[in-house]
Structures are given as structure tokens and as C-alpha cells.
Amino acid sequence: DTSQNEITTTTIKQDDSSPTAATYWEVFSDRRSYILCLTGFFFHFANANVLLVLGELMGDGDDDEDGPSRNAIPLIAGAIVLAQITMAGATWAGDRATHLGVGRRPLFLIGLFSLPIRCALIIYWKDAGESFLLSTQILDGVGGGFLGLVHPYLVADITFGTGRFNVLMGLTASMFGLGGTMSNYLGQQAVEKFGHVASLSGSLVISVIPVLIFGLCMPETYGARGVDSKQHASSNNDDDDKEAGKTPYVEMAEK
Known part of the structure; x- marks a missing residue:
């Protein structure tokens, strides 16, 4: 079980491509x-x-x-x-x-x-x-x-x-x-x-x-950031999950 969890965590890190920050010129322009x-x-x-x-x-x-x-x-x-x-x-x-x-x-x-x-x-x-x-x-x-x-x-x-x-x-x-x-x-x-x-x-x-x-x-x-009532409801659900001690990575590992 431990080795399987390590493999799952490694796969998540490899699949997670961090977005590149925009250049200063892109922001200022x-x-x-x-x-x-x-x-x-x-x-x-x-x-x-x-x-x-x-x-x-x-x-x-x-x-x-x-x-x-x-x-x-x-x-x-x-x-x-x-x-x-x-x-x-x-x-x-x-x-x-x-x-x-x-x-x-x-x-x-x-x-x-x-x-x-x-x-x-x-x-x-x-x-x-x-x-x-x-x-x-x-x-x-x-x-x-x-x-x-x-x-x-x-x-x-x-x-x-x-x-x-x-x-x-x-x-x-x-x-x-x-x-x-x-x-x-x-x-x-x-x-x-x-x-x-x-x-x-x-x-x-x-x-x-x-x-x-x-x-x-x-x-x-x-x-512009998708701010609507649905997102507010989603954020409330995320807060409930955090209170329950769950994180997105934990949920993915469980799946």
C-alpha cells in the first residue's frame, strides 16, 4: 500500500504542469x-x-x-x-x-x-x-x-x-x-x-x-475570474472539505 501511494503521488507530480508566469511586458502592455x-x-x-x-x-x-x-x-x-x-x-x-x-x-x-x-x-x-x-x-x-x-x-x-x-x-x-x-x-x-x-x-x-x-x-x-454564485457555492464546499481534513491531493489519491 505504501509503495502504491508513492507511485500515485509521483504520477500526480509528473502530470501537474506548473503554469509559466507572464512576462512583465505582457502585464504592462x-x-x-x-x-x-x-x-x-x-x-x-x-x-x-x-x-x-x-x-x-x-x-x-x-x-x-x-x-x-x-x-x-x-x-x-x-x-x-x-x-x-x-x-x-x-x-x-x-x-x-x-x-x-x-x-x-x-x-x-x-x-x-x-x-x-x-x-x-x-x-x-x-x-x-x-x-x-x-x-x-x-x-x-x-x-x-x-x-x-x-x-x-x-x-x-x-x-x-x-x-x-x-x-x-x-x-x-x-x-x-x-x-x-x-x-x-x-x-x-x-x-x-x-x-x-x-x-x-x-x-x-x-x-x-x-x-x-x-x-x-x-x-x-x-x-474575468469566473466569479459567480456557483463559484461562491463551490468555495463554500471547498471550505467544508478543508474542515473535514481533506485536500485535493488526498481526494485524488483516494480515487
Whole structure:
């Protein structure tokens, strides 16, 4: 019996041909890869500066000759906490929508659309009071929640079968970070030279670019990995088998 099991295991290893990972060029030349990179770059290029300008406006820093007042610190802290709470709720809602079969495009577009609306409201409510300005952080949480949730799903769909998930995940994250860094620097330069409204107006204009790029060029990737209700049911059965102490190799050996 022992020798027969060894022969069976050896046969399985010989028949199991490991797939070859795709080349970097194959991953980078995929149209969906650079669409996602450009979308994330322009979104964060427009987004990162907004919280800084919002904090300056809430801290009575609209006059460029005056520094922010003492109440800026609790207001900025409140803005961050409000965005984080909303982000948690948006992530949960997006996850439920994904399990119900909602595609990647609509969820990602909701996150992208939240930014131009947020910029427009901050400009419109610039003199309306701190509570109005603070409430715009709800949209920041919506954008961060949906984009943060759908981003790895998109990367997994694009790189399915290539063995290069981490490569594209790192590339897109780097592009997102580059956009955010440039936004902080150039956005504050615009504040110093042209004022807060001009800086926010620039973010508003730039925030439309990722919406157009993603909305017009990015195809729906949901289902690229065979994600449907049947697969969810199959995964549940696999979990039951694992709990029973069985693995695919054990089942094959038993057969």
C-alpha cells in the first residue's frame, strides 16, 4: 500500500504542469493596466491636496497673511475621523454589493465621482461655516472606501492567470502615491500664489480626468475570474472539505 501511494503521488507530480508566469511586458502592455494606473494617478493628484486646503479654510486661514487658528487642530482631527468612519461603512456596502453581483465599474465610478462633487461643495460652502465644510468629508470617506475596496479586485481580474498580481499591485500603488505627492506640493504652491479657491478649482478640474479615463476606456472586469454564485457555492464546499481534513491531493489519491 505504501509503495502504491508513492507511485500515485509521483504520477500526480509528473502530470501537474506548473503554469509559466507572464512576462512583465505582457502585464504592462495590457490596456487595462495603464488605464488603472492613469486613473489612480489623476484621482490622487486631485484628491490629496483637498484635505489640506479644507483644514486651512476651517482654521480661518482664508487670509493668506494669517496662519491657521487654534481651532484648526480639532476640526482637522474631526474631518479625518469622519472620513474614516464613512470609509468603513462604504467598504462594507461595496463588499455587499460585490457579493450581490454588482460589477467593478459602477463601484469604482462612485468613488471617482465623489471627488469633483466634494471639491464643488467646498468651494460653494467656503463661507457657509465649519459644519458645512466638515460634512464634505463624508464624500472623502465614500471615495476612499470604494476605491480602496475595488482596487485589488481590479488588479486580480486584470492579472488573472498571469502570476503577476503583486507586480501590478505595486505599480498601481506607486502611481497612486506619486499622484498624491505631486498634489500636496503643487496644490500648496497654488494656495500660496493664487489662494484657496484657485487651488480647489484646479483639483476640481483635474478630478474630472480620472472619471473620463475610467468611464470611457475601462471595460468591466467582473467575471474575468469566473466569479459567480456557483463559484461562491463551490468555495463554500471547498471550505467544508478543508474542515473535514481533506485536500485535493488526498481526494485524488483516494480515487
